[in-house]
Structure formats: C-alpha cells, structure tokens
Amino acid sequence: MEKLIRVPGFSLRQLLYFVTVAETGTLTEAAARLHISQSAVSMALNELERTLKVQLCIRRKAHGITLTPAGKQALQQMRALLRQAEELESGVSGEGDQLSGRLSVGCYLTLAPTVLPPLLQGFSALHPALTLDFEEDTGDRLQQRLLDGELDLAVLYDMDVRPEMDRAVLFTRRPHLLLPADHRLAGEPSVALHDLADEPLVLFDAPPSSHHTLQLFQTAGVTPLVRHRTTNFETARALVGRGLGYAISVQRLPNDRTYEGSRVVSKEITELPETTVSVLLCWPRQVAQTRRASEFVRYCLENKPRA
Template sequence: MPLRYTLRQLEYFVAVGETGSIAAASQQVNVSSPSISAGISQLEEELGVKLFVRYHAQGLTPTLAGRKLLDHAQTVLRQAAALRDLAGDLSGSIRGPLAIGCLSTFAQIVLPGLRRSFVEQHGEVRISQVEADQAELFSLLRQAKIDLALSYDLDLPADLLFFPIVALPPLVAISEDHPLAELSEVSVQQLAPYPMVLLDLPLSSDYFLSFFAKAGLRANIAERTRDMAVMRSLVANGFGYSIVNVRPLHDVAPDGKPMRFIPLTGRPRPMTLGLMMGKGTERTRLHRAFISHARDWIEAQSSQLLGTDP
C-alpha cells in the first residue's frame, strides 16, 4: 500500500527537528503550532513510527527513527524545491519561495523596499527574510537555510560567490554640536582623541578600527553596541562619533535628535554592497532574476537611499 504523506508534513517534521520545539518551528515556517502538531501526528501515523520524545526541560528530541528519517526528509524537500525550480525554468516563469538574508546594519534601509519592488513584478514569488551579522550569513548560506544574502565584501570565504553592486565609502556619524561637526571631511587623526561609539559587529568592527591601526593610532572606544539604531541615538546624544558605510534616509536619530554624516579622508577602503550565494548553489531562473533586479534597484536608489553621492 503506498505511503500517503505530504511535503507540508515533511516540512513541519524538519522544522521541529531543526529547532527542537513546536513553538520555534511555528515561527520558522509561519504556521500555527496546532497545525504543526497535527501534521507530525499524521506523519507518525502514516509512517508507523514515533518521531519525537518530549522532555520538559529540553523540548522535543528526535527518536532514533526520527533522526534517521530527518536526513531523508531534508533531502526530499531539497529535491522537491529543485523540481519546482526546474519547472519554473522550463516554463519560463519566475515563481516559488526565496529566502533572503541581509546584514543587520542596513536591512531596515534596503531590504523591505527591494522585496516590495520585486514581488510587484513577480507575484508568484514568496520571499522570506532574516537579518544577521556577516558570520551568521556565511553559516546560513552554507546550511542552505537562505538562498542569497545582501552584505558587504568583507572577509569573504572561498566557498561563497559575491556579486558586487555598489561601493560605499565610510562616513563619520557625529552629533550637531560635536567640535568636528562643521568640517566638510574628517581624518582619523582628528577623530582619535574623541570618544567613539563602535558598531561592534563581527568583522565590521575590525574594519572600522583598521582605519586607526593603519595610521598608527588607537580609537578611543567609549561605547559599544550591535544595534545600528542604538548607535545613532548614542551619537546624536553626544556620547561619541561612529563610523558607518550606509547613510540613513534622514539625518535624524531614532529619538528625533539631529546628527551629521561627514566623509572620512585618507582614501579608506570602501565596503562594496552586493549579493552572496554558495558556490555549489545552482543559479535558477528565480535567483538570476533577483540578482539582476537587486542590482538595478540598488543602483537606482543609491544616491538617495544609501547616500553614495555628495
């Protein structure tokens, strides 16, 4: 008698296996917890095996059978996705799910508008997004949890491809009443004596501090934060300057206080914003369409959105 289970049930099974709980799986696949519980129960009944054991302190743990079936279920889902992508290529259509990662420092500025403009042209595409730091994006791509990632050309590993879009020179973020605020450009020599609010993200912080190291100086780090919005508010309230590569749409911190952005002199290396994907990842028609669209959209928006023009 043929087995009767659905790809959706396998998706729920894999989500619970990867996250260790129904609640976390519910968030991952954007489906209610009761639906996931029902789907797994139906799958267990159809397969005739128990897939999980519940522990109060540890959540759900796969049984021996569950662990063996989890790898196969992941393979089936990957093959189903490849079949869907191939069908889209053969039919000439652009459709299906697309998981996009984005560096957290500029996700709020770039990704929502880019997503909206793409799905307006391709209504059968379903995009999901995740914001992360650079190291986390590398990991998500390698685990095939995302298809593409918007990020910088910063310490790129050999196993990832990078499609450059626009170069972004560093800018000094500073409060309106800072002693250097009236300058048209500023050097690391001028900045070094003043307190710095460091955007303390993996790899990014090393990039910002390298400007001082190359000049034989050390930054006077007074505050650290991993949050772009918090950094802007600290700067605007006089806790120090900071260095960024993406300029907000408005020179106002989240708490409403004004701030300024001044070019950094000395020919510091710019960051190049672009798209990353795994080298072994097949570029489907959907991937190619998104890469092309992202290039056109970001280049068109760069002056206003990213502050690349004076």
C-alpha cells in the first residue's frame, strides 16, 4: 500500500511573502512589492513560523528584519519550491515548446558586456513569453547567490569554482598582456613577463581574476610591481592606455580603444604559451534544473558566444 502524502500546513503564498521580505529587508518594502498591506505580510510570516515551529526572522522597528540561521537555510529551499511550482504551472498550461516564467542568469563582470547580449537576445527571441533577468557580479558572489537560490545559472571563469557546482564549458581563452600602444615592446609578437618585472602592474582586482593573475606571475617566476588596483575592467584599460602600467587580461575585446580613445595592444605571454582559461555556465548540483534553465544551457552550447 502506497504511503499517503501529507499536505503541508503552509501555502506557496506564505513562502512567496517570506522570500520577498528576505529580499527587500523590510515588511514595508515587501508589502509594496507584493501590492498588499504590511499587516497581511506580517500575519503570513506569523502563520508560516507557527506551522514550521521555528523562528525565521527577527523583526526590529526601524531596522528591518534579520534572518535567523533557520531562516537562511529555509530561504534557499523556499526559492526552489517556488521555482518548481512556477515550472509546474507553465509546463501544464504552456503550449508546445514555449517557455514562460522567469530565468535569472548571473555573469562575471568582464564577461557580461560581450557574452550576455547575444545570449539574451537570441534566447528571448525564441521564447518571448519568458522573462530573462541578469545580474553582474564577482565570481565568489555569483556562486554564493547560486547556492542561495537567487540565480538559476551563472557564466564564470573556471577559477576557484566550488565543488558544489555543475558546469558546461562554453569556450576557452588564453590570458594575454595589455600594453599602451607606444610601449617599447608594442611591436613584438609576444612579450615576456620578465621583461616587465620592473614596470608597474595595473591589477584587475575582482575575485577570482586577481588571484589568478598573481598565480600566472608565480608560474612564470616573476614578482610583479602592483601599482594600481581596480575592480573596473575599463578603468584598468584606461590606465594602461595612458601609460600608467600594463595589465593581464583573459577577456579579448574587438575594440582596441579605451573610453578616452587611447589605444592599447594585446600581446601573447612568452612564458605561458599553453595556458588557457575556460568560460563556464554553472548551476548548483543539488538543485534540480527547471526546464527554462536546461533549455538555456542547451541554447548556449549550440550558440557558442564569443568573448
């Protein structure tokens, strides 16, 4: 005899209210986003905590809400349940291969300008009923947001990727040097890091790129003179363009001009001729992919983006 499935004592609406409160940080903002009264949100939270027999958040006047450890753990599971419920609704009511609902994709900062636009345009054209959102962030934060259920997928460099992630390789690139166009070595086909050891380095300091860059120097046996640090890729290029240093980049842009119009040149690294870095599409291994996410993965693999 099959075991009867017990109907949970909470509703999807209550889960939605709690997730919205967790994302907005206050009952007032959550109520505004949900277009309901603050008292309705508060009552739903009370009922949810009573049903689950656990305190999910601490409410402080003028300071918003703070999730308890139990609330943080439950948040990820609630997001997954809401996605599955949305998937069930769209799967039952949808027609043919048409996708609907919402898909959230994250992308590493420097990859976003060249990788995201063609993927968003192409996939959205195939599935106009789907809402495709994107977020740009550093590699470590994107992975945490995947594990927290804030994102469905993320485009990352294959650097410091957590073991909890499943992945598909989109393409590979070789790291290269960025030099000002009037640099003494600008005419060379490749440049050795040893020849730049006494010159200032402009370090792109957004994890995991900074760690990977310093590893490349270690592999080459060179200690760089880090003069400037920036979390903005275009700022790094602008500093190089003005002759304030050189940089290492994996991203290759079709435009060799900075925002100011200065020209920079790309050069292969003599000591690292075989070094490559893969660009990945990642998702949490323990979370079942929605049909929206799996179709996006398939589309990306069939339409390899250029970096």
